[in-house]
Amino acid sequence: MRFSTLGLSALLLACATPAMAQEETAPPEPVTVSGSVTLASDYRFRGVSQTDKEMAIQGGLTVAHESGFYVGTWASNLAGWGTFGGANMELDLIGGFKAPIGGGGTVDVGVTWYMYPGGADTTDFAEPYIKLSGTTGPVTLTAGAFYAPRQEALGRVFFTGADAAAGVPNDPGDSEDNLYLSGDAVAAVPNTPISLRAHIGYSDGNSGLGPNGTSVAPTGTYWDWTLGADFTYKNLILGVSYIDTDISEADGAYLLPNFSKGGFDSIADGTIVVSLTGAF
Numbered sequence: 680m681r682f683s684t685l686g687l688s689a690l691l692l693a694c695a696t697p698a699m700a701q702e703e704t705a706p707p708e709p710v711t712v713s714g715s716v717t718l719a720s721d722y723r724f725r726g727v728s729q730t731d732k733e734m735a736i737q738g739g740l741t742v743a744h745e746s747g748f749y750v751g752t753w754a755s756n757l758a759g760w761g762t763f764g765g766a767n768m769e770l771d772l773i774g775g776f777k778a779p780i781g782g783g784g785t786v787d788v789g790v791t792w793y794m795y796p797g798g799a800d801t802t803d804f805a806e807p808y809i810k811l812s813g814t815t816g817p818v819t820l821t822a823g824a825f826y827a828p829r830q831e832a833l834g835r836v837f838f839t840g841a842d843a844a845a846g847v848p849n850d851p852g853d854s855e856d857n858l859y860l861s862g863d864a865v866a867a868v869p870n871t872p873i874s875l876r877a878h879i880g881y882s883d884g885n886s887g888l889g890p891n892g893t894s895v896a897p898t899g900t901y902w903d904w905t906l907g908a909d910f911t912y913k914n915l916i917l918g919v920s921y922i923d924t925d926i927s928e929a930d931g932a933y934l935l936p937n938f939s940k941g942g943f944d945s946i947a948d949g950t951i952v953v954s955l956t957g958a959f
Contacts, residue, residue: 714740719954726903726924728946731759747778763891765797784813801890804832817867825859835887840937843892857884857895878905916956923949
């Protein structure tokens, strides 16, 4: 009996070993699909609320090839400063290429096409980007540069909010560019499901309002920053962030009533944003 038991165990081990080896050396899938759905207390784009400081429902999907090329889409509802009519929705189309560099770093080059379905004809614009990231211990660092070349959607068509409210453009058809620089750090807290986040960004664009009474860089140049934490449970992520800018009420006064909620409440002041994300 002892011999038979050992023989059976050896047979099972012999049969199992090739299968285990096959699993370990199985090539990765050539195409991977990932996505997420988020419910957030506010949609802040570079520190500025796009939903009138109200809740947002957002979702995204990315298809990546093993070569490094990827395409994706992301969408959110809009309100107030962020709306251009139509569906009151932002729909981003994204395409790019990601590749390893150096001793563990990654370079990511692509372009985002910002769309506002059913909105005015001069709302959409393209923004190429490049991001460099690397990891040291539990910390991942990312530096990004986003440059949108001259486009009418980014033009300084209205010099003030009053001009935009009157509907009389100061410089109809003007085209401008926009630069955004960013730095991000994410640190996993060892032996916990918690990670800490920090972000800083710098915007440089036109100091007026575009053809639809908004601007990607509302006051021309400004800083935004974020401090946050994420708690992950399986495929759910609970996030809490403090988001702020250096745009004071005096800086944004000439953009009123557009650059506000209800004509007076700044949409770029400090706030806490809570979000729940389901990832797959």
